[in-house]
Amino acid sequence: MKDEIVDLDVDSIVLAPGFDLYDPTEKREYGYGTLEGVMTGIEFERICSVTGPTGGDIQLKERHQNGFSLFQCVGSRDRQSGARYCSRSAACIRQNMRAL
Numbered sequence: 001m002k003d004e005i006v007d008l009d010v011d012s013i014v015l016a017p018g019f020d021l022y023d024p025t026e027k028r029e030y031g032y033g034t035l036e037g038v039m040t041g042i043e044f045e046r047i048c049s050v051t052g053p054t055g056g057d058i059q060l061k062e063r064h065q066n067g068f069s070l071f072q073c074v075g076s077r078d079r080q081s082g083a084r085y086c087s088r089s090a091a092c093i094r095q096n097m098r099a100l
Contacts, residue, residue: 022075030074036060037068041095070095 024032024040031038037060039047050056058065072095077086 024074027074030071037065 046052047054047058048056072092
């Protein structure tokens with residue numbers, strides 16, 4: 001197949017680069033699996049969802065949480081884990097939405 005340039009008039013563009021889930025146990029220094037309350041972004045989204053186990057109320061062990069910290073880029077741009085890429089704005093925007 002030969003490359004071609006196509007000029008289209010569209011109303012929106014959907015960015016869907018895809019991703020692979022990262023195994024957070026590879027970075028033991030963050031305490032995933034050993035410290036209460038350390039979770040992945042996907043797990044955090046599930047807790048925040050109104051269809052999630054807490055109805056959207058951020059709780060750990062049935063206690064409401066007043067604050068939390070978000071760590072970005074765990075596992076990305078890491079030569080030891082083999083992920084030498086940065087997902088650029090897609091991941092940063094998603095993380096900032098979680099913070100809101």
